[in-house]
Amino acid sequence: MIDDQRDMQVDSVNQEENVDSGETKQNTVTEVPRTVLQDVEANIAALMQATKQRDPRLVYRSLRTTSNICHRLNADVLGQLIKKYYSFDNSLKNELLELIDMPQNGDDSSTSITNGNGNTIFPEVDMYLQLLLSMTLYYNEKYEVGAEYIKKVIARLQSYDRRTLDQIAAKLYFYYILFFEKCNRSVECRNTLLSVHRTASLRHDSETQAMVLTLLLRNYIQFNLYDQADRLVSKTSFLTNASNNLAIRYQYYLGRIRAIQLDYTTAHEHLVSAIRKAPNTVYAVQFLEAVYKLHIVVQLLMGEIPERRIFRQKSLEKTLVPYLRISQAVRIGDLCAFTDALSKYEAEFRFDGLYTLICRLRHTVIKTGLRMISLSYSRISLRDVCIKLGLDSEESAEYIVAKGIRDGVIDASIDHSNAFMASNEAMDIYSTEQPQQAFHERIQFCLALHNDSIKSMRYPMDAHKSELEGVEEARRRMDKEMAEADLDDDEPDLGEF
Amino acid sequence: MTEKARTVSDLTISQAIFELSSPFLENKSQKALDTLFSAIRDHDLAPLYKYLSENPKTSASIDFDSNFLNSMIKKNEEKLAEFDKAIEDAQELNGEHEILEAMKNKADYYTNICDRERGVQLCDETFERATLTGMKIDVLFSKIRLAYVYADMRVVGQLLEKLKPLIEKGGDWERKNRLKAYQGIYLMSIRNFSGAADLLLDCMSTFSSTELLPYYDVVRYAVISGAISLDRVDVKTKIVDSPEVLAVLPQNESMSSLEACINSLYLCDYSGFFRTLADVEVNHLKCDQFLVAHYRYYVREMRRRAYAQLLESYRALSIDSMAASFGVSVDYIDRDLASFIPDNKLNCVIDRVNGVVFTNRPDEKNRQYQEVVKQGDVLLNKLQKYQATVMRGAFKV
Numbered sequence: 001m002i003d004d005q006r007d008m009q010v011d012s013v014n015q016e017e018n019v020d021s022g023e024t025k026q027n028t029v030t031e032v033p034r035t036v037l038q039d040v041e042a043n044i045a046a047l048m049q050a051t052k053q054r055d056p057r058l059v060y061r062s063l064r065t066t067s068n069i070c071h072r073l074n075a076d077v078l079g080q081l082i083k084k085y086y087s088f089d090n091s092l093k094n095e096l097l098e099l100i101d102m103p104q105n106g107d108d109s110s111t112s113i114t115n116g117n118g119n120t121i122f123p124e125v126d127m128y129l130q131l132l133l134s135m136t137l138y139y140n141e142k143y144e145v146g147a148e149y150i151k152k153v154i155a156r157l158q159s160y161d162r163r164t165l166d167q168i169a170a171k172l173y174f175y176y177i178l179f180f181e182k183c184n185r186s187v188e189c190r191n192t193l194l195s196v197h198r199t200a201s202l203r204h205d206s207e208t209q210a211m212v213l214t215l216l217l218r219n220y221i222q223f224n225l226y227d228q229a230d231r232l233v234s235k236t237s238f239l240t241n242a243s244n245n246l247a248i249r250y251q252y253y254l255g256r257i258r259a260i261q262l263d264y265t266t267a268h269e270h271l272v273s274a275i276r277k278a279p280n281t282v283y284a285v286q287f288l289e290a291v292y293k294l295h296i297v298v299q300l301l302m303g304e305i306p307e308r309r310i311f312r313q314k315s316l317e318k319t320l321v322p323y324l325r326i327s328q329a330v331r332i333g334d335l336c337a338f339t340d341a342l343s344k345y346e347a348e349f350r351f352d353g354l355y356t357l358i359c360r361l362r363h364t365v366i367k368t369g370l371r372m373i374s375l376s377y378s379r380i381s382l383r384d385v386c387i388k389l390g391l392d393s394e395e396s397a398e399y400i401v402a403k404g405i406r407d408g409v410i411d412a413s414i415d416h417s418n419a420f421m422a423s424n425e426a427m428d429i430y431s432t433e434q435p436q437q438a439f440h441e442r443i444q445f446c447l448a449l450h451n452d453s454i455k456s457m458r459y460p461m462d463a464h465k466s467e468l469e470g471v472e473e474a475r476r477r478m479d480k481e482m483a484e485a486d487l488d489d490d491e492p493d494l495g496e497f
Numbered sequence: 498m499t500e501k502a503r504t505v506s507d508l509t510i511s512q513a514i515f516e517l518s519s520p521f522l523e524n525k526s527q528k529a530l531d532t533l534f535s536a537i538r539d540h541d542l543a544p545l546y547k548y549l550s551e552n553p554k555t556s557a558s559i560d561f562d563s564n565f566l567n568s569m570i571k572k573n574e575e576k577l578a579e580f581d582k583a584i585e586d587a588q589e590l591n592g593e594h595e596i597l598e599a600m601k602n603k604a605d606y607y608t609n610i611c612d613r614e615r616g617v618q619l620c621d622e623t624f625e626r627a628t629l630t631g632m633k634i635d636v637l638f639s640k641i642r643l644a645y646v647y648a649d650m651r652v653v654g655q656l657l658e659k660l661k662p663l664i665e666k667g668g669d670w671e672r673k674n675r676l677k678a679y680q681g682i683y684l685m686s687i688r689n690f691s692g693a694a695d696l697l698l699d700c701m702s703t704f705s706s707t708e709l710l711p712y713y714d715v716v717r718y719a720v721i722s723g724a725i726s727l728d729r730v731d732v733k734t735k736i737v738d739s740p741e742v743l744a745v746l747p748q749n750e751s752m753s754s755l756e757a758c759i760n761s762l763y764l765c766d767y768s769g770f771f772r773t774l775a776d777v778e779v780n781h782l783k784c785d786q787f788l789v790a791h792y793r794y795y796v797r798e799m800r801r802r803a804y805a806q807l808l809e810s811y812r813a814l815s816i817d818s819m820a821a822s823f824g825v826s827v828d829y830i831d832r833d834l835a836s837f838i839p840d841n842k843l844n845c846v847i848d849r850v851n852g853v854v855f856t857n858r859p860d861e862k863n864r865q866y867q868e869v870v871k872q873g874d875v876l877l878n879k880l881q882k883y884q885a886t887v888m889r890g891a892f893k894v
Contacts, residue, residue: 276885371839375838376838376839376847380847423846449880
């Protein structure tokens with residue numbers, strides 16, 4: 001039951017994250033009074049052009065407006081589109097019309113305008129319409145029907161082999177999984193996804209490859225198959241030219257896997273980069289929530305205290321309250337407060353799937369308490385430690401202190417015979433390698449940022465030619481001027497003679 | 498056509514409302530009720546009466562009398578009709594300036610009777626119409642007063658932001674002083690004690706904004722803010738020896754604990770300090786509308802200052818003697834110190850086995866290193882966000 005709800009939540013995260021809000025809004029603002037039909041037609045035209053020019057960017061652009069279109073689509077418009085574009089194949093047309101509960105009034109040829117190729121349809125346009133249709137089904141919550149339908153679509157999709165289809169294909173796989181997850185049948189998809197991933201890698205279809213990879217990770221994590229997920233990650237590579245949203249999602253899943261595997265430092269890196277790259281729009285709020293929650297827990301597990309600023313963000317303030325309580329307990333090392341918060345918000349933590357991770361924090365709380373003690377006291381008896389940390393006995397206090405010393409949590413020593421703990425003087429941090437490492441990490445980050453920025457610069461195809469022409473022109477002009485100057489020079493000479 | 502100004506200040510009213518609506522101040526509620534009603538009766542504050550009877554927190558203690566309300570409303574309307582007539586006269590006979598003057602008078606009347614809705618509306622109209630900066634400033638002050646009466650600190654903050662550039666452009670000394678008082682109170686309410694202390698101590702000698710709060714309250718707030726934010730030398734010159742403070746504190750019975758608290762800290766009488774601090778907490782912090790939210794912080798910070806002041810002179814000090822000088826138990830001192838040390842608020846460590854507190858000096862270089870790393874990370878985050886936007890922009894082309 002709880003699992004179910006969590007799925008739903010992550011689903012919506014994913015969808016909404018897909019929408020590039022700024023772009024969508026711009027389009028709707030600048031071209032206000034366009035109807036949905038016109039928008040779709042415009043996108044289809046763009047797709048046909050993209051196919052002719054083999055330009056993936058046009059496909060991206062039309063896909064970006066799709067989500068917005070989809071929320072405005074209704075059965076009538078879809079019906080018109082289907083009648084128009086599938087006029088050549090009556091059985092297919094009727095099948096599609098049935099899906100959206102439209103009357104199949106046989107052959108009204110009035111709307112059936114033959115498109116470009118007479119009695120066929122561009123695969124791109126075909127798949128795009130299927131995508132619209134499946135999105136509509138999804139938003140109308142017809143999951144069972146949709147699952148069966150999209151299975152057929154995927155089968156047809158795999159019969160095509162065209163590079164201009166890649167982006168649309170990726171989207172279709174995304175909805176494929178969503179439908180099956182809603183029907184609790186996502187296990188069935190795993191093999192299909194794996195084979196799709198294989199094919200996509202062979203065809204250098206980076207978009208589909210990245211999408212399917214994230215979907216697979218999501219699938220594994222959902223069923224707590226962290227080992228398999230880890231193996232998948234180690235055997236595959238995520239392509240750097242995949243879209244930003246996919247990259248962010250991949251980072252989030254990696255962070256999740258690493259956190260479960262106790263590798264908090266790596267998890268932290270992944271999550272930080274996911275947060276940094278995530279779009280800061282309303283559509284991404286739920287995704288950001290999920291990332292921030294995990295990030296807070298990982299930070300706590302690393303022994304760091306998340307900044308108060310994170311909890312103050314307007315959009316996240318409410319949902320992060322349980323995590324704030326936990327962080328506060330960890331910060332002051334108060335075991336009672338921690339146990340209280342844990343039992344009070346248990347449902348929320350389970351819902352977010354982070355309960356096990358948070359349970360690991362108990363040791364961190366004790367450790368923090370211990371560190372506070374070692375900072376405040378140069379010498380303290382074990383009995384006092386025991387009382388302050390709320391432990392059962394002096395002996396267990398001694399063990400915990402010993403473990404803390406061994407793990408490097410505190411810099412202290414135990415005097416067993418007199419039963420006290422003595423902390424050593426605070427060290428000068430500059431006598432260690434720590435500052436060097438910290439600065440090194442940050443410098444590396446800056447260099448990577450610089451490289452990325454340079455790589456992402458775009459050089460228009462023939463830009464250098466116009467520059468060359470400019471040079472050519474300048475040279476001609478100079479020649480001309482020099483010639484004129486010669487003439488000028490000549491004249492007085494002539495005059496003198 | 499000048500109306501006699503209200504003799505009860507804005508903050509007295511809002512403080513009384515606060516006392517009336519806080520269940521833990523029950524012993525003060527009767528007095529607050531008297532204050533409010535004498536003000537309402539004397540100045541026909543119909544809107545305030547209506548507000549009190551409708552507010553669920555205060556309505557219980559009010560015996561609503563609609564005749565009383567209607568008679569007040571009638572008086573208000575009569576006055577307002579006079580103002581309207583003045584405005585009409587001005588429109589017929591005089592120029593723009595006189596019209597504005599009349600409008601401002603009417604707005605002032607609204608402020609006087611605490612009519613927030615209509616007052617703010619008229620203030621906005623006048624503000625739009627006014628051309629002189631002085632007029633605009635006065636109108637804004639009226640709006641701030643209305644916000645203060647109903648203790649809407651968020652609005653006060655916004656209005657002060659709006660007011661500051663105007664004052665810089667064309668405020669005379671009187672208005673500048675007024676701003677200091679208004680802003681000082683606001684800063685104190687948002688826990689910016691050092692900013693509040695500067696402003697309030699500064700405006701004490703030339704204080705004239707009695708419409709906002711009485712003089713002794715300004716002094717009280719200035720002393721409270723100053724005690725927590727000024728260092729020892731400044732406390733001596735600006736508070737302990739200040740003629741304005743000396744003129745007010747010893748005169749008022751209610752301020753004796755505050756005075757004793759400041760003096761005992763200055764004179765290193767720590768056990769007296771702890772006792773008087775507890776009095777201050779009860780008499781000045783917990784029952785004040787602005788300070789109640791900060792009393793925990795305030796008391797803790799004052800304790801820290803006392804500890805720091807004591808430890809400043811010693812290299813090592815036994816916990817027993819420390820506890821004795823503060824007049825509290827060893828356990829209490831131990832727990833309290835231990836809560837300050839990990840946050841680097843006190844520079845010392847405790848040797849619990851031998852019962853000694855050792856002081857140490859703060860490590861400036863390490864602190865700077867932590868600072869650099871922290872602020873650097875914020876900068877890097879911003880850079881990354883910036884790059885993400887730029888790249889998405891490049892992608893769009």
